Amino acid sequence: MTVMKPEMKSLTREKAKWMYEKMCEIRQFEDKVHEIFSKGVLPGFVHLYAGEEAVAVGVCAHLDEKDSITSTHRGHGHCIAKGCDLNGMMAEIYGKATGLCKGKGGSMHIADVEKGMLGANGIVGGGFPLAVGAALTAKLKKTGAVAVCFFGDGANNHGTFHEGINLAAIWKLPVIFVAENNGYAEATPFAYASSCKNIADRAIAYNIPGEIVDGKDVVAVYEAAERAILRARNGEGPTLIECKTYRNYGHFEGDAQKYKTAEEKEKHIKEWDAIAKFRRYVLSQQLLTEQELHEIERKVIETVKNAVEFAEQSPFPQAEDLLKDVYVSYQ
Amino acid sequence: MTRKISFSEAINEAMKLAMRKDENVILLGEDVAGGAAVDHLQDDEAWGGVMGVTKGLVQEFGRDRVLDTPIAEAGYIGASVTAAATGLRPIAELMFNDFIGSCLDEVMNQAAKLRYMFGGKAKVPLTIRTMHGAGFRAAAQHSQSLYALFTHIPGLKVVIPSTPQDAKGLLLSSIFDDDPVIFFEDKTLYNMKGEVEEGFYTIPIGKADIKREGSDLTIVAIGKQVHTALKAANMLADKGIEAEVVDPRSLSPLDEETILSSVAKTGRLIVIDEANPRCSAATDISALVADKGFDYLDAPIKMITAPHSPVPFSPVLEDLYLPTPEKVLKVVAEMIGDETIVTV
Numbered sequence: 031m032t033v034m035k036p037e038m039k040s041l042t043r044e045k046a047k048w049m050y051e052k053m054c055e056i057r058q059f060e061d062k063v064h065e066i067f068s069k070g071v072l073p074g075f076v077h078l079y080a081g082e083e084a085v086a087v088g089v090c091a092h093l094d095e096k097d098s099i100t101s102t103h104r105g106h107g108h109c110i111a112k113g114c115d116l117n118g119m120m121a122e123i124y125g126k127a128t129g130l131c132k133g134k135g136g137s138m139h140i141a142d143v144e145k146g147m148l149g150a151n152g153i154v155g156g157g158f159p160l161a162v163g164a165a166l167t168a169k170l171k172k173t174g175a176v177a178v179c180f181f182g183d184g185a186n187n188h189g190t191f192h193e194g195i196n197l198a199a200i201w202k203l204p205v206i207f208v209a210e211n212n213g214y215a216e217a218t219p220f221a222y223a224s225s226c227k228n229i230a231d232r233a234i235a236y237n238i239p240g241e242i243v244d245g246k247d248v249v250a251v252y253e254a255a256e257r258a259i260l261r262a263r264n265g266e267g268p269t270l271i272e273c274k275t276y277r278n279y280g281h282f283e284g285d286a287q288k289y290k291t292a293e294e295k296e297k298h299i300k301e302w303d304a305i306a307k308f309r310r311y312v313l314s315q316q317l318l319t320e321q322e323l324h325e326i327e328r329k330v331i332e333t334v335k336n337a338v339e340f341a342e343q344s345p346f347p348q349a350e351d352l353l354k355d356v357y358v359s360y361q
Numbered sequence: 362m363t364r365k366i367s368f369s370e371a372i373n374e375a376m377k378l379a380m381r382k383d384e385n386v387i388l389l390g391e392d393v394a395g396g397a398a399v400d401h402l403q404d405d406e407a408w409g410g411v412m413g414v415t416k417g418l419v420q421e422f423g424r425d426r427v428l429d430t431p432i433a434e435a436g437y438i439g440a441s442v443t444a445a446a447t448g449l450r451p452i453a454e455l456m457f458n459d460f461i462g463s464c465l466d467e468v469m470n471q472a473a474k475l476r477y478m479f480g481g482k483a484k485v486p487l488t489i490r491t492m493h494g495a496g497f498r499a500a501a502q503h504s505q506s507l508y509a510l511f512t513h514i515p516g517l518k519v520v521i522p523s524t525p526q527d528a529k530g531l532l533l534s535s536i537f538d539d540d541p542v543i544f545f546e547d548k549t550l551y552n553m554k555g556e557v558e559e560g561f562y563t564i565p566i567g568k569a570d571i572k573r574e575g576s577d578l579t580i581v582a583i584g585k586q587v588h589t590a591l592k593a594a595n596m597l598a599d600k601g602i603e604a605e606v607v608d609p610r611s612l613s614p615l616d617e618e619t620i621l622s623s624v625a626k627t628g629r630l631i632v633i634d635e636a637n638p639r640c641s642a643a644t645d646i647s648a649l650v651a652d653k654g655f656d657y658l659d660a661p662i663k664m665i666t667a668p669h670s671p672v673p674f675s676p677v678l679e680d681l682y683l684p685t686p687e688k689v690l691k692v693v694a695e696m697i698g699d700e701t702i703v704t705v
């Protein structure tokens with residue numbers, strides 16, 4: 031029997047359409063959460079992904095439901111790119127019973143295991159070994175699946191980074207470690223907290239490929255992810271991809287962001303915006319028409335509006351839910 | 362002289378006074394200064410911790426003594442252990458006590474045990490300040506109260522203040538204590554204001570405080586739950602029941618004497634602890650009284666705690682999760698066999 035090895039494909043019209051829609055969904059979702067949060071309606075705190083859309087979307091464009099991802103405290107974008115239901119996500123952020131986690135987890139713990147979304151995470155660095163575990167299952171059960179670990183520049187200094195990547199490397203596990211280097215961990219700049227110039231430079235120590243990508247360019251992310259995922263599916267082991275990106279909002283809602291400069295905000299948010307860039311690209315490549323893009327933009331506004339309505343109209347959990355799902359069984 | 366300041370300001374003031382008094386006192390943690398190596402940032406614009414508790418310290422003491430760390434708890438908490446053992450007196454901030462998973466070895470196997478293992482030839486004057494507590498809608502990984510975990514480990518001291526005045530005096534004692542102390546700060550208390558003495562003062566670790574005197578029953582409450590107990594006590598007073606509220610203030614060491622003598626006086630004990638109930642501060646204090654004060658008891662000991670579950674996110678569930686004055690009244694009603702006290 032000859033096994034067909036997966037090969038590189040170029041970006042199709044359908045894929046481009048999906049990518050544009052997902053990026054717009056993430057932006058619209060986060061802008062909406064930003065707006066609602068400022069009214070004091072939402073419980074707890076939220077970390078928004080706006081500005082980093084190209085990373086989640088460029089990578090997840092290659093994944094299907096059997097593939098897993100691990101995420102971070104800034105997880106809404108990963109959830110959307112991995113196909114989580116927006117109504118269920120929004121309801122979760124509101125703490126409603128109809129939320130993807132039945133209101134038990136909230137923004138920082140949105141998960142949908144059936145979709146391969148192994149959870150946003152409240153613990154920085156939590157995702158490294160979790161992705162390795164999913165990849166171990168894929169390898170031993172020969173499912174052909176890969177696991178992607180999204181993590182921040184701050185997380186790259188956590189001990190789990192080393193333990194997770196080393197483990198994936200020695201066992202040649204199908205993991206793609208995707209750094210979202212947005213320049214800051216809370217108020218602490220990457221350049222202060224990390225001894226390396228680039229996160230990808232650390233790959234050499236694990237004997238795996240490390241690649242630096244413009245995280246504002248979804249096509250570049252898409253291509254780098256494709257190389258890494260092919261490698262992983264072909265049993266050649268993990269890859270470390272570093273996407274240079276930027277978060278448009280503060281660390282969490284309410285952060286005054288004095289550590290950023292006006293110029294850098296202007297550049298990243300206005301000039302280098304990933305969605306605008308991709309919009310220009312698909313038009314120039316004649317992948318999508320102006321009319322199609324308009325249609326997507328209109329639809330996305332509607333989708334997010336519906337998600338908010340769904341969340342607001344949904345019931346809260348019941349008292350008896352408090353003790354449900356602590357265990358599968360417990361006597 | 363006293364004035365009204367917040368719990369958070371009291372903690373900030375204690376650190377400031379300690380750092381002025383002793384140049385070996387340093388502060389390190391994630392964004393405790395904030396914006397390290399950002400050229401344009403003025404020190405007064407720096408974060409000063411996620412909740413602003415350490416604000417202003419970098420302005421006065423500089424970045425050599427107020428150190429922003431990478432997100433590397435095993436690294437900087439571990440380094441604090443031997444920084445303490447070799448001549449400094451570090452205050453290490455573990456942003457949320459839930460992150461102890463990233464550095465438990467450094468606390469449990471290193472800080473706690475060095476002195477004993479080395480035959481008394483080392484001391485570890487380290488204070489780990491950490492945030493705990495539910496009610497902040499912060500979900501399961503940012504809301505726990507893990508003080509029992511540390512109380513279990515010999516070699517560590519465990520301090521949990523409930524008022525601004527106590528927080529300042531106990532933190533100063535913790536910093537100048539020669540043993541490692543885990544200092545718990547309830548995140549929902551930071552804005553609470555109270556009268557706080559000016560200047561340097563200490564409150565001894567291991568000395569409970571009677572927050573309210575009463576003769577009918579004893580309520581021992583931990584941290585923020587002291588306020589639940591006080592509210593319940595006021596409601597009970599309206600029904601003619603006088604509750605004594607005992608705040609242990611530290612779980613290790615535990616002021617057994619104050620607890621036992623209160624129960625000797627009242628004959629009844631309720632423990633309020635918002636942590637999970639198994640192997641907890643509540644069971645520990647209950648066991649103490651069952652063991653050494655059984656003869657004082659006129660009724661079974663009662664515990665009011667969180668259930669044996671993680672902290673839920675949804676506000677409606679989290680409100681059910683926590684102890685409340687109403688829950689206390691219900692337990693008292695059962696305890697004294699008078700249902701009328703729960704009816705308002």
Ligand SMILES: Cc1ncc(C[n+]2csc(CCOP(=O)(O)OP(=O)(O)O)c2C)c(N)n1
Binds near residue numbers: 155186215
């Ligand atoms: C183990 C642990 N330490 C600290 C924190 C607090 N914390 C939450 S997010 C964050 C910054 C993360 O920075 P980065 O990894 O760059 O992700 P970004 O927020 O930039 O997406 C910190 C310090 C945490 N949640 N978990």
Ligand SMILES: [Mg+2]
Binds near residue numbers: 212214215
């Ligand atoms: Mg970052």
